Amino acid sequence: MRATRKKRLYLVLLMVVGIGVAVGFALNAFNQNLMFFYSPSEVAAGKAPAAHAFRLGGLVTEGSVQRQANGLTVRFDVTDNAKTVTVEYTGILPDLFREGQGIVAHGQLRSDGVFVADEVLAKHDENYMPPEVAKALEEAHEEGKASMPPGKTTP
Amino acid sequence: MKRFFHQLGSPKHFYRIAGRWIPWLGLACVLFLLAGLYQGLVVAPTDYQQGDSYRIMFVHVPAAWMSLFIYVVMAAAGAIGLIWHMKLAEVVAIASAPIGASFTFLALVTGSIWGKPMWGAWWVWDARLTSELILLFLYLGVIALHNAVEDKRTAARATSILAIVGVVNIPIIHYSVEWWNTLHQGPTVTKFDAPSIDMRMLIPLLLMAVAFKLFYATVLLMRARVEVLERERNTRWVRELVSQS
Numbered sequence: 001m002r003a004t005r006k007k008r009l010y011l012v013l014l015m016v017v018g019i020g021v022a023v024g025f026a027l028n029a030f031n032q033n034l035m036f037f038y039s040p041s042e043v044a045a046g047k048a049p050a051a052h053a054f055r056l057g058g059l060v061t062e063g064s065v066q067r068q069a070n071g072l073t074v075r076f077d078v079t080d081n082a083k084t085v086t087v088e089y090t091g092i093l094p095d096l097f098r099e100g101q102g103i104v105a106h107g108q109l110r111s112d113g114v115f116v117a118d119e120v121l122a123k124h125d126e127n128y129m130p131p132e133v134a135k136a137l138e139e140a141h142e143e144g145k146a147s148m149p150p151g152k153t154t155p
Numbered sequence: 156m157k158r159f160f161h162q163l164g165s166p167k168h169f170y171r172i173a174g175r176w177i178p179w180l181g182l183a184c185v186l187f188l189l190a191g192l193y194q195g196l197v198v199a200p201t202d203y204q205q206g207d208s209y210r211i212m213f214v215h216v217p218a219a220w221m222s223l224f225i226y227v228v229m230a231a232a233g234a235i236g237l238i239w240h241m242k243l244a245e246v247v248a249i250a251s252a253p254i255g256a257s258f259t260f261l262a263l264v265t266g267s268i269w270g271k272p273m274w275g276a277w278w279v280w281d282a283r284l285t286s287e288l289i290l291l292f293l294y295l296g297v298i299a300l301h302n303a304v305e306d307k308r309t310a311a312r313a314t315s316i317l318a319i320v321g322v323v324n325i326p327i328i329h330y331s332v333e334w335w336n337t338l339h340q341g342p343t344v345t346k347f348d349a350p351s352i353d354m355r356m357l358i359p360l361l362l363m364a365v366a367f368k369l370f371y372a373t374v375l376l377m378r379a380r381v382e383v384l385e386r387e388r389n390t391r392w393v394r395e396l397v398s399q400s
Binding site for chain 1: 200203205237238239274275276279280282319327334335336337340351355
């Protein structure tokens with residue numbers, strides 16, 4: 001390789017590395033702003049903004065969905081398996097909304113600690129399988145739970 | 156073998172060899188596309204959560220992969236053109252840009268159509284969607300910069316630098332769903348564990364990915380041939396070619 005070409009190669013490499021480092025620092029500085037939502041644990045720790053709206057993400061707790069008398073208002077718990085936040089939402093829920101499903105809600109914390117959402121989005125996971133496989137997996141999971149010795153609750 | 160690559164580097168031979176390859180690559184692309192669409196739309200089972208709506212994945216996911224792949228090819232070709240002053244690398248870089256921009260646009264549009272019924276929103280400003288949108292703007296910037304400069308060699312040098320600068324966005328797009336929490340789900344196939352997708356769904360996805368790669372190869376060669384002709388329009392071999400036809 002001739003000297004000029006070597007020089008140009010090093011210049012290009014230097015450029016890539018330099019920009020990479022600069023962008024890395026910038027993204028690190030903006031890390032919190034790049035998070036799409038706060039988890040219930042972060043809300044419980046007081047990291048979420050109290051004065052203005054933010055997004056809350058987590059799993060809908062099994063058995064927690066309650067429809068209010070007017071038919072459109074729904075109350076449910078959102079959990080990250082450590083902390084739980086109760087969410088109240090009036091409106092149409094997305095098709096994928098169900099218990100155990102991941103959701104992202106946009107809204108504000110009320111003084112009593114209930115998160116009043118004005119938008120609920122469903123977050124689906126990266127697993128794709130036909131219904132019969134999902135059913136078989138669930139049955140295997142249930143059996144695994146039943147056959148576990150008493151005292152141990154988590155598989 | 157070495158002679159073959161050496162010949163490929165000369166515009167005249169590239170023009171001839173590419174012309175011979177294009178019909179075969181195009182034919183292979185159509186075959187893979189038909190097989191992938193049949194497997195994806197007829198053979199693959201419905202999803203346990205998303206029903207039939209997930210089938211848009213067979214276009215969305217390969218298009219998104221291609222948007223990243225073509226950008227890397229474009230930046231690498233640009234770097235080769237910058238360092239070794241190889242004309243053909245410059246041609247490949249600039250011929251790739253519109254194809255990559257189209258795949259990025261396709262990924263964004265199909266993602267939006269998928270997002271409305273599944274998430275409940277056409278668009279959200281999460282890290283994955285935003286970084287992919289920036290990729291589209293990078294492609295458009297490369298195309299615009301190339302068209303803004305009259306001299307082809309100067310234009311190629313300027314666009315190569317822009318393409319290399321933008322390459323920093325590629326790992327950001329890929330890892331955005333792992334570094335930050337996003338509405339977009341995590342990787343299914345391109346992770347180190349076994350893919351969390353049923354085999355009957357994975358096969359059409361991979362068939363479509365191969366079909367898209369072949370499409371890129373075909374269109375790249377076609378665009379590169381035109382670019383070569385335009386650059387070499389004052390040479391004798393192009394004049395002879397034109398006078399023959």
